[in-house]
Amino acid sequence: MSATHARMDARAWGVLLVLAGAIFLEGIDVAMLNVALPAIRADLGLSTGTLSGVVSAYVLGYAGFMLLGGRAADLLGHRRMFLLWLGVFLLFSGLGGLATEGWMLLAARFVTGVSAAFMTPAGLALVTGNFPEGPQRTRALGVYAGTAAGGFSLGLVAGGLLASIGWRWVFFAPLVLSAVILVAALLLLKDVGTPERAAGGFDLAGAFSITGAMLLLAYGVVRLEDTGEGTAGTLGVLAAGAALLGVFVLVERRSANPLVRLGILRSGPLVRANLGALLFLGSFAGFQFLATLYLQELRGWSALQTGVAMLVIGVDTVLAPTLTPRLVNRFGNVPVLLAGLVAAGAGYALFLGLDLDWTYAAMLPTMVLLGLAFSLTYGPLTMAATEGVAESEQGLAGGLLYTSFQFGTALGLSAVTAVSVAALGDATAPEARLEALRSALAVPVAAAVAAAVITAFGLRRRARGRRLPEAGPATGEVHVAAEGVR
Secondary structure (H helix, E strand, O other), rough: OOOHOOOOOHHHHHHHHHHHHHHHHHHHHHHHHHHHHHHHOHHHHOOOHHHHHHHHHHHHHHHHHHHHHHHHHHHHHHHHHHHHHHHHHHHHHHHHHHOOOOHHHHHHHHHHHHHHHHHHHHHHHHHHOOEEEEEEEEHHHHHHHHHHHHHHHHHHHHHHHHHHHOOHHHHHHHHHHHHHHHHHHHHHHHOOOOOOOOOOOOOOHHHHHHHHHHHHHHHHHHHOOOHOOOOHHHHHHHHHHHHHHHHHHHHHHOOOOOOOOOOHOOOOOHHHHHHHHHHHOOOOHHHHHHHHHHHHHOOOHHHHHHHHHHHHHHHHHHHHHHHHHHHHHOOOOOHHHHHEEEEEHHHHHHHHHOOOOOOOOHHHHHHHHHEEEEHHHHHHHHHHHHHOOOOHHHHHHHHHHHHHHHHHHHHHHHHHHHHHHHOOOOOHHHHHOOOOOOHHOOOOHHHHHHHHHHHHHHHHHHHHHHHEEEEEOOOOOOEOOOOOOO
């Protein structure tokens, strides 16, 4: 692609900033709420179960409706679905800030999660649709992914500041930001192409079965965090979700207009990208949870101090849109992605040495490595999961990716919680709690290593493909059998 085509004009930058603003909104919304939970509990008098449900309700709505949201964007129009659900996000964020009872907050967070499930894949599809594949799309996705990760990192600090003023501002601030983004989106966004027509009608059986399956599986994963829920009941929920997923596969095989074309899952790069996304986000979610417990419960740090301590991870806000696209253009997605995953694994491993009197200087190398990991990983994962996918299935590809993100987050939290609780037992001494945290930190390390191994397998396939020539079908000319940059 020529340098002219690689450059973006003012309008293109405006479109990108609107879409990046929406994903930033989604990230900062989640991070700010996590920091404000103690203040919410104190004001509304919520039980521990209801308080954890405030987080779980969002995950259930997000993960449960993500695949449906992605396909709906392809069928009904990316711009239309983005604007509609951004409006719903705005409305229910405000309602969350007005909640006076626990059930009101639970309902608001569930619908906010559902709105994000429809808005996010539509937004990603608008990015890939508005920027042609090549250096320009690589740069756009770098900015988009960096803003998403940066929103979460900066949200930790913003949440601490807003919670110190009043926890309701954690909901009202996203309301104001989403209103600004909505106005700008109405002026700047346009769909590229026309929505795919559903010749055989909308796949209602597929929609109900996949949404039910995702809701049950997400709920089962959330139940793993609380050993009091009962193992038999949790296994029953997971089994029901798996059975409904099987029903969905049967429906899709026979549907004239499937909600999810199962053939898309035959793409090795797409499957590896989604597995990598699940493991990477799971490892970070688990680490962040354990680090927060260590800093606040064992070290006595405030929520704001904890957020500031992790702020260095937000360096990806700068590096992801500037450095990462250049590295991807030069080396390809897979080598850059692998470097990021190795950095993450090294960062988690360094934190295994935590002690009760650790200085921040001892923690800093982990935070720096995680900032580098997000810079090198988030964007290439997004690129790999959407590159080469037909325009009519970009929403579906985005839905698959963000489903992996959400399930990874839920699995990471559940895994470290289960290991920590099992390791602690009935002990209450600080030394025992520290040892339990160390045991649970093995989970993020293992997840990052697994993600790196899966990604390295893709790099090996890519190298092998470049070495093996393949004869052309008619002319006998030589083609290189390679997967591309992924």
